[in-house]
Amino acid sequence: xxxxxxxxxxxxxxxxxxxxxxxxxxxxxxxxxxxxxxxxxxxxxxxxxxxxxxxxxxxxxxxxxxxxxxxxxxxxxxxxxxxxxxxxxxxxxxxxxxxxxxxxxxxxxxxxx
Amino acid sequence: xxxxxxxxxxxxxxxxxxxxxxxxxxxxxxxxxxxxxxxxxxxxxxxxxxxxxxxxxxxxxxxxxxxxxxxxxxxxxxxxxxxxxxxxxxxxxxxxxxxxxxxxxxxxxxxxxxxx
Numbered sequence: 052x053x054x055x056x057x058x059x060x061x062x063x064x065x066x067x068x069x070x071x072x073x074x075x076x077x078x079x080x081x082x083x084x085x086x087x088x089x090x091x092x093x094x095x096x097x098x099x100x101x102x103x104x105x106x107x108x109x110x111x112x113x114x115x116x117x118x119x120x121x122x123x124x125x126x127x128x129x130x131x132x133x134x135x136x137x138x139x140x141x142x143x144x145x146x147x148x149x150x151x152x153x154x155x156x157x158x159x160x161x162x163x164x
Numbered sequence: 165x166x167x168x169x170x171x172x173x174x175x176x177x178x179x180x181x182x183x184x185x186x187x188x189x190x191x192x193x194x195x196x197x198x199x200x201x202x203x204x205x206x207x208x209x210x211x212x213x214x215x216x217x218x219x220x221x222x223x224x225x226x227x228x229x230x231x232x233x234x235x236x237x238x239x240x241x242x243x244x245x246x247x248x249x250x251x252x253x254x255x256x257x258x259x260x261x262x263x264x265x266x267x268x269x270x271x272x273x274x275x276x277x278x279x280x
Contacts, residue, residue, distance in 0.1 A: 085268075094168070094255050094271030095207065140207065152269060154199075154207040 053078045055143045055155035063161045070128040072158045074115075074141035077122065083144035084117050084124040085152070090137045098126075098139070136162045166190040170256050170272035171238075178280050182244035185275045187256030189239055196239045197257040197269065198231065200224060207255065213239065243277075251279045 054077045064070060076084065083102045087095040099108035104119035113128045124141055141155040169188040177183050189196055198210040211221040213231055228247070233239040239258075243250055253276045257269040 087269075092273065094257070094273050095269075096271065097268050100268065153209065156206040 057155035059158045061159045065163045067130045070131045072126040074124045085142040087140040133162045168272035174276045176278045180245045185241045186238040189258030193258035195259045199255045200252045202252045246279045
């Protein structure tokens with residue numbers, strides 16, 4: 052079936068540390084992959100997306116590479132800030148006859164000042 | 165950027181009552197979604213809606229749930245009757261294109277439902 056796996060439920064870093072959030076997916080066909088970010092009291096908002104395998108997406112210092120070989124879409128940032136504290140969702144957009152996107156469980160990033 | 169408005173932001177009701185959650189999607193969007201999020205847990209897909217019809221729904225979308233968007237007004241989620249396990253934050257989302265066309269979803273801020 053279609054699924055997204057984020058193994059890390061919570062990540063705690065200090066400012067200026069390197070961020071790596073693991074994401075793997077399972078599906079058929081050629082999905083679009085997204086990272087959404089959810090700040091407290093808000094709905095998720097798009098951080099970045101990649102539509103083509105082996106391409107990289109980037110936004111606000113975050114980047115992720117769509118690796119079809121390893122079925123991964125890990126999120127990275129070289130230097131986090133306290134304002135990056137939020138929940139990050141890896142999301143799969145299916146390109147079959149369905150019209151939905153599938154969320155991973157989310158990774159809560161807590162950045163200490 | 166584009167905004168999705170959800171009304172109410174918070175509602176408390178007794179088990180067995182009916183509740184309607186309202187969503188005002190982005191004006192030119194064509195696809196509409198409801199997601200459910202229990203506190204601290206993941207976003208779970210409930211249903212999507214296009215051209216006046218439910219396109220797909222999950223197992224969480226019980227028989228007590230219904231959606232509609234009469235005449236381009238609010239996109240609504242109705243639960244009748246409610247149960248304790250319906251307590252959650254419900255997020256509405258809309259997109260111009262469907263997931264098949266790599267459409268980005270725009271989410272509202274959620275409607276927190278508490279069933280007593």
